[in-house]
Amino acid sequence: MLRSKSYMKKTRKGNVVRVVTEHYLRDDIVCSVEKCPNCDWATLQEAQGDSKFTVPHPVLSSTPRQTESFPVPTLVVPDTNVLYHQIDILEHPALTNVVILQTCLSELKNLSMPTYHRLRNIISDPDRHFYVFSNENHRETFIERLKEETPNDRNDRAIRRAVQWYNQHLSQTNRYPRQIKAMMLSDDADNRRKATADGIPNASVMDYLQDYVEYPELIDMVSQASVGNDKGDQRVCYDEHLTKLQVQSGLKSGKYVQGTLGISTHNFLEGSILGSVDGETRAIVIIGRSHMNRAVHGDVIAVELLPRSEWQRTPTAILIEEDEDEVEDDTPVEGTAGKTKQTSKGTPAKKAEEAAEVGEAKPTGKVVGIVRRNWRPYCGHLESRSVRSHTQAAGSQSVMFAAMDKRIPKIKVRTRQAHQLLGQRIVVNIDSWPRDSKYPLGHFVRALGSAGDRATETEVLLMEHDVPYQEFSKQVLSDLPVEGESWVVQDHHLEGRVDYRGLDVCSIDPPGCTDIDDALHCVKLPNGNYQVGVHIADVTHFVKPDMHMDKEAAVRCTTVYLVDRRIDMLPALLGTNLCSLHCNVERLAFSCVWELDPEANIVQVSFSKSVIRSRNSFTYDEAQARIDDQTLNDPVTLGVRSLNQLAKKLRQRRMDQGALTLSSPEVRFNLENDSQDPVDVEMKELKDTNALVEEFMLLANISVAKRIYESYPDTSMLRRHPTPPPSNFEWLSQSLRENGFELNSDSSKTLSDSLDKAVKANDPYFNKLVRIMATRSMMQAVYFCSGTLPPEDYHHYGLATPIYTHFTSPIRRYADVLVHRLLEASINPQAPYIPMILDKSRMKDQSDTLNYRNRMAQQAARSSVELYTHLFFRNKEVYEPGYVTRVLQNGFSVLVPKYGIEGFVYAAEKKVAASTEILVYDPSTNTLNNPETGITITTFAPVHVRITVEQEGLNGLKEGEGAGSKRDANATVKNKEPAVKNDEPTLREKMQMRLVTPFIPGLSVQPQGAVDSKSDDTATTTPPTATTTTTTTTPTTTAAPTPAANGESKATSSKKRKTKKPKN
Template sequence: MELNVKQSGIERRILTSTYRKTRREKITKRVHELYLRNDIACGWPTCSKCSFDPEARTLADLNNETRSSLAPYKHVLIVDAQCVLKFIDVFHHEVFKNTIILQSVWNHVKRLNPAIYKKMNQLYLDGPSDYFVYMNEFSAETFVDTSASLPKESDLEENLIKAVQYFQLHWKNSGVRPVLLCSSDEVRNKIKPVFENSFTMIEYVKGITNATDLYERLCDLDSKEERGRALFPEYLSQDEMLDGLARGIYKKGSFKLSLENYLEANILFDDATQWFVQGRVNMNRAINGDTVVAALLPKEQWTCPEKVIRLRDAEEQQAKEMLEGSEDLHDEEGIKAAKRTKLEILPTAKIVGVLKRNWRSYCGLILPANIEKGKRFLFAPSERLIPRIRIETSHYEELRGKKIVVAIDSWPRDSFYPRGHYVRTIGVEGERETEDEVILLEHEIPHHKFPPAVFDCLPKMPWTPQASPERLDMRDLDICSVDPVGCTDIDDALHCKILEDGNLEVGVHIADVTHFVRPDTAMDQEAALRSTTVYLCGRRIDMLPDLLSSNLCSLRDDGPRYAFSVVWKLTPEAEILNTRFHKSLIHSRAALTYQRAQDLVDNKPLEEIFDDLVASDALDAKKEIFERLRISLKQLMALSKKLKVRRVGHGALQLASSEIRFDVDPTTGTPIKVIEKAHLPTMSMVEEFMLLANISVAEKILAEYPDCAILRRHPVPEQAAFKPLVELAKACGFEINPQDGKTLAESLDTAEDPKNPMVNTMLRMLTTRCMTQAVYFPAGTLPHTLYIHYGLAARVYTHFTSPIRRYADIMVHRLLATVINADKVHPAMLDRKRLVKQTDNMNYRHRQAQYASRASTLLNTHLMLKANPEKNPLDSFVIGIRKNGLQVMVPKYGLETVIIFPATLAKTDEEVLEIAKQYIRPFQKVKVKLELVEKNFRKKIEVTLVEPKIEGLNTESIEIGSIE
């Protein structure tokens, strides 16, 4: 060695060279330099040969001599890589306390299976002394030179042997021995001649008394399935895929399964184009969300969607499902026969390989078997875009009727179903606590308790805001908040006053969360991970601890609060004369609900508005405050209407969605009644000023930070995306013009049916579905022409007004604070790579929170119908017509469902359905009966068509909540 560094623990240096051929056929040489150490601790806490950092992780000195009859001495377990890959979901069991995972095993799992690596890493983090990682590849005593290009399995075995032999010698006088657990008899038989204490994992557990359940579970996980004829094409090799991508033969994209037909999908590419995929064979075992490599089919094989509803719950029969390969390809044949009559073909592709699996653990139910005393079962995931998963278990009787978690292991070519294994039980299907947990798990909502390090970041109580020179004292202003009933995390408040020159001063005051959440603290990291507060029915998963979200940050009316204020000077016609931004100190005069604010605007007497306004010494003062707020709210209302007219005139869209809420019993969590959210003018009033604040802040931070401002864009939809809307409206006699936002808004305004007011609402709901979702992005990562927010007709837009519940707003607050010199720039605010990663996470968390909220609404519909069955038919509206069914919306519950019937009974012609001499048209009012039923242990809402009455029609219904 050139340097004398042996005193630092480095013993020797290893140089290895690799050679690689470039695309231009040149040979490049890469030299890898590795320093081997002699001071890496073994992990045994009482080892006299090693020195330990007092804060470093160690093993525990356990008395496990009597644990297993195969190892009747104090011992530490060492596992091979296949043990981790195959049995990771049982490693949390106390039997496996004091396990060493070698660095070579750790890295192999990380390379081979990211999903299992994530579990392994979490297991390591959660167990303070249960698992120890030994850096064998950096230790001079255990290093194995693998530069001779041995097979990977040989490398792993050599590393295992070298490590266990080292531990055996190293611990000779420590009273502890290493025990090697192997994944198979084959590996054990190879190693046992050189290391006697080698056993299979199943052998070791079999030698443990009272571990029958664990033994049976390991046997289930280890079972091998017989293979049959290949049903799917073989995937291309990694090299073949990469070469084809480089030559432009194949394209890489994201696989998205159709919500209406599980035999159809699209592959979405980065350039905003997409290819259509139809049939199991062409899908080739891809699962929704996988990153796939696809090849375009010859043009004569191109096809288009069938306009047929195909949902697994309706089509799959249990008797068929239980026999592997018993399903023929009648679906494929039907598709091939139908495509010849189709005119509007799409570029159609087949999948030739999968680059990245989107597999995770799934919640759902195990389905009953047709074969008595069988061990192979199908698992039905709650997420209907995921296929059935075949698992093996000896505990069906214990698992039936329970919501369980299953992980996918593989998808063999000879099976219609991926193969997986049981992970854990959540609870009894249908119980509120179980179903809430399923919603959170299925949508990957972080809902763990806040770590102690987060609470360490909170201010010590009691704490009160103090006036300071850097804050504008605005406590003299009549500021109030306007929110839904029961809101405790109050982000925003407003004020309005008339100036001497006849103009108006309007302020939007937003909770100053960044005063408490500083960059790169434990609290900031947790908030960045969660990215959003998640609202379920009767439950809220906070982004920030309750002390902040419902108290210190919340702009309540019980004392002063820190705020970040945007203040405009406006003309009476709502023209902006100037805009100011301040860190401020405010004192809200009242925390109003939308209804109370509306009553003030409507001149309702105070005594009728505030039934809690009882006589007191301060009564007159309170009345005076409320009368001043009444004047302020009326001025805000008048200005907001002018702002809205101007915004709509520029092309902003007024869309619609089905919004309901449940009154929930606080003690039992059972919904008592369902309430459709009524729209009040005060809601629009608040919305207009929040939009104005967001736009003003976006313009300010973009001007100062053109390369890293956090913005929100809503892409302009492709004209083709509006085709279903245009055709559906045309069938009802309306013309929708989606040429641009302005023409679309104007045509929606004119699409009114006096006899059926719901028509316009449903057209606006369907318009929403023609668009992609709005997303966060860092400025500078896209051309300026793509910054636009289409739905709001805004050139630039961001989120500033809800920092208690959105991390994006926290990031924007930090940028704005530096612009007005109220804070210093943190390096993370300018790190482009980090910003892109964070905005990707925010987009994902925001989307999942929306889906979780919808799933919670559907759950409460279940619970509501269970507690209070609907006796009478309900008004519903047809929102879609297919060859074999109807898509129906039930406004009372915000429920969307599919009613399926045999396609041979019906005819469709230009979106009109004819069945049994009855005609059903889009948006037609029908009546349906809702009933909660149980089939195969699964509770579902059965929807029966009551009017129009069609004799002899047997239907199957599928509840789908809101179409995502």
């Protein structure tokens, strides 16, 4: 084995130093082609002189694919840019027998870590036959950089050298029935030219894929990043971005401001970043295409401030609804920001001018450079208008793609299957955004299925919420215990564990629960006190750090519950079997055992790993029945009964300290077994026993939080719930005052008391409604690493406890897994050392991921309920009582308690001239009045509404035409109807809510069928009036507001964002 040395220079941050490292070149790196006689496996093993050294199995097949233009079996060697841009193609299972060069791999790693990880995933799949050839450490393929050669050129040469070596190496044998060739895949014309000169087979991606006739979609998946670039500047649209160097120096000198671009949810041509302006952190607004200069939502950009005279004066109080899609996609790119603002139709601009004197001007800026792109795959659909007629069906054409996320600009995609893809949900990646293209260029990744289909839409919402929903990889599954289902507690497991198998432990869960995290027991002690134990599934026994399973769980962070599906954080074997504390089997647990006095004060607490054997798995109802049935006196029942009494005392104490009882209109769908179609909706009900379990879980979480914080004050994973600012309660307080109640939000205690008092004798739902509204005024509870915040901020507002964490659901939350590890390390000095629990920065990073995933999981769950609500109301017409939850200038939102849905009923003002307004907004009382009948709409007013779901046809073309003609007819009328949205909603279903009572002429609809159809007629024949409304559901208000990630709820959600900060 030859070892020679070479020197490499590196520079480190700050001062430039020369680092010399060794670089060993080897002759034992194999080509890894099956049965290659030149790479003699046996002699290699001998040369290694180590019996433990196992020669890796050959990865590449001896019969790789041959195509028409490459009629010999060909190994593909992509260059770095192909890896970087065409990763979607590489992920396609059609591509096999690919050699990845070390040179490219390390270059890719510097370019993009996510792409690198994706590539690594492909490589680790043995069915794909991807081999990493360490050419840089191979004696014959390593090359020194020549004088005057750039590193890039050198790397290109290294790639060519490696391909050449492969060809020479494989030509030395005739063992194969057909000569195998290696071919360089590159889109760099210069590189290809040099390769051809040296006689190295090469091809561009496009050319190579032409031969994959059985996979026509591959061609569509070719990224346009490197394809369209060499076009001349015929029509320059955008200013050139500054170079990296210019941007960096500009940022350093303070000339430019750096920030992450957030596009407004109601106007995709308006975005903002947070940055420092004159020393204070303010939002800098960027308006219009040319100022946005090809930045996409989420990109990290460098912004130059515009002169003060061009700063924006916008109204702060008025909620601009109609901004939404007003700037049509055909609008040419404007020269300046000011113009763009004016083109976004009349009203808001006017309003802006009116408000100019009032508000302080917001700084505006323009994008001068992109620091980092943050593009991801986008779900959406093709715009039917952009697809050319059937005659050219076979050829490839450019079509426009509209993403579900409205903040993303339309994307130009080349495809040959445009007609097949119409009406489907597809995934598209952005490749590049050249200066001369108005829209970014992208490529098709895959089709998800037809729009409106339940499975497709579920997948869309998972993707849009960035939920990792793939099946667990083989690597992850290999971390499971080898015994599988038959795993049982054995004697060696008892070591270091307390044996609680003799205790009468039981679990109480909702019906149908398969992942039982927690179990309880309670025993009366001789001294009159109670021994209460909370036993939590010992997930960390199975999930050790450094396991693939742990890494996967750390990425997933949480189990996501959708209406019809559960996306597990851990493989089902653990979640629903080995960890789950089923009854009558021995299971490992992490126990928290208290001694409580009869008044439920903690006398002492101990934590231990344990073994338990649950006696019963109750549902809430069963447990309640046990408590109520006085004839039963077995130990389990007695235990549950004492737990119930203690829980009540604990609860009372918590309430006295100011814990809040909040509420949310959560619903459950009853699904039909076969089709999974929703057949009924019911509200989730809370029983006494729910509270019982909850109380002890809270107690356990608090006790554990104290303990881990004591042991690891700098690196504990805790959960906090910040006190909401008083301004959040302003309008709720005002609305309550109108109803004769006072809301005191000074502290959680006073708030809780005021909520208790807000009861209307004749309306039992009123109190719940108030609580729902209060919930929306809350902040979001978040995970954090204790060392990153001062201890005063640890407070949990909703639970009124100074410190809190999550310990009780390790099967479905990763935070709990970390807390288990922390707790184990704190009680057991012998515990294996885990570096992460002492690493503050890693803990902080993990807490950020946890918060992100949690938020996304909640939103995904919400969207899923929304989807099912649509399915439920499809072809239905439902009349239901509801309550006005919020009155706005242009309408009011109505909450229907029975279905937990909320919709927006528009007033007339946007549609018709002011003189004919049906409802007049009165800002002083925050009400809408109908001058004709004297009816007033106030917050909390009970109303009746009609709920329907409009099938906004899947026939996009037709809808688009209809919309177009409508717009022509009412060219001057500001129209909130689909017409304005172009074909955007054509693939959507919308729920519509119309007012029934109180009856307001011109606004309300008649409740009966016959009359109803008539009113429908009038609605369609007359110019659109205010009566039709777009609505959205907000089924679980505990969830965070969807920042229009799901485009369709944008209209209302953008408004709610200002009012609703739900708590979790």
